[in-house]
Amino acid sequence: MGELKFSISNTTIDLDALKCRVSTPEAGGFVAFEGWVRENNEGKEVTALEYEAYEELAVKEGQRILEEARQFDILKACCVHRTGPLKVGELAVVVMVSSAHRKEAFVACEFIINEIKKRVPIWKRETYADGTTSWVNCGHGQGQTHTRKDKHEPESEHEQCNGHVHQAEKHSDLTTAKSKGAKS
Amino acid sequence: MTIASAYARIRLKSPGKEALAHLSASNSKTVRVDYFALLKEQRGLASEKIQTESATVLELYEELQKQYGFSLKHSSVAVALNDEFADWSKTLSESDKVVFIPPVAGG
Numbered sequence: 001m002g003e004l005k006f007s008i009s010n011t012t013i014d015l016d017a018l019k020c021r022v023s024t025p026e027a028g029g030f031v032a033f034e035g036w037v038r039e040n041n042e043g044k045e046v047t048a049l050e051y052e053a054y055e056e057l058a059v060k061e062g063q064r065i066l067e068e069a070r071q072f073d074i075l076k077a078c079c080v081h082r083t084g085p086l087k088v089g090e091l092a093v094v095v096m097v098s099s100a101h102r103k104e105a106f107v108a109c110e111f112i113i114n115e116i117k118k119r120v121p122i123w124k125r126e127t128y129a130d131g132t133t134s135w136v137n138c139g140h141g142q143g144q145t146h147t148r149k150d151k152h153e154p155e156s157e158h159e160q161c162n163g164h165v166h167q168a169e170k171h172s173d174l175t176t177a178k179s180k181g182a183k184s
Numbered sequence: 185m186t187i188a189s190a191y192a193r194i195r196l197k198s199p200g201k202e203a204l205a206h207l208s209a210s211n212s213k214t215v216r217v218d219y220f221a222l223l224k225e226q227r228g229l230a231s232e233k234i235q236t237e238s239a240t241v242l243e244l245y246e247e248l249q250k251q252y253g254f255s256l257k258h259s260s261v262a263v264a265l266n267d268e269f270a271d272w273s274k275t276l277s278e279s280d281k282v283v284f285i286p287p288v289a290g291g
Contacts, residue, residue: 054283058290120288
């Protein structure tokens with residue numbers, strides 16, 4: 001059966017290498033999600049961002065999520081999440097899924113990114129144009145209180161998990177989908 | 185000081201010491217606590233060894249919260265014991281690794 005791999009990287013993600021990892025002759029569909037650092041969050045201009053991970057547990061939980069995605073009859077899946085400082089426009093997270101037909105890959109890709117956002121112990125600290133910083137979702141920063149204003153986020157982002165209240169995300173969501181040949 | 189008064193002093197002091205030693209032997213343990221994100225910022229360091237008499241991870245969080253003024257209530261924090269998610273009622277053992285997990289924000 002398929003190969004599943006979740007990892008954390010403190011350097012730029014190599015998308016081509018990852019794509020090779022999920023490629024397989026059995027696959028007729030490939031779906032990828034890329035999360036990018038957006039220039040604003042909740043009405044504030046974001047100038048820099050930093051991700052921090054509790055790596056031992058993040059990798060375990062990420063791997064569990066990929067295992068759970070097997071329910072969608074996928075062939076291979078991988079996910080890499082960045083840590084460290086990132087600039088606006090940079091790639092923060094990528095999910096790639098291959099399956100025999102496109103539908104399973106679309107559904108599994110969305111499932112994986114949603115679960116990662118809810119469950120994997122990774123945090124982000126935003127730095128704003130006015131010089132202040134804030135740990136997103138922690139309701140506290142240097143004088144910051146978060147109130148959710150972004151209308152573009154799907155409802156699933158509000159779900160609770162592990163006792164956390166998850167409120168905000170800050171990327172533009174770019175989903176790319178390609179179908180290979182006539183099979184999908 | 186007479187011998188009798190010296191003994192009296194020892195008798196007065198010793199029950200407290202013995203009780204403390206007993207308490208230390210039965211309840212005190214040294215655990216490693218790692219901090220991330222907001223908790224790391226509020227604690228001012230990433231990892232430390234703590235000698236504690238807290239019985240559970242919840243008691244330990246409350247002890248540290250009182251000491252360092254963590255702004256997050258335990259109800260919005262998760263906890264990991266030895267690199268696995270755990271219930272707040274889990275009891276602490278010698279050399280355990282404890283990580284308090286603020287609301288996550290990956291993706």
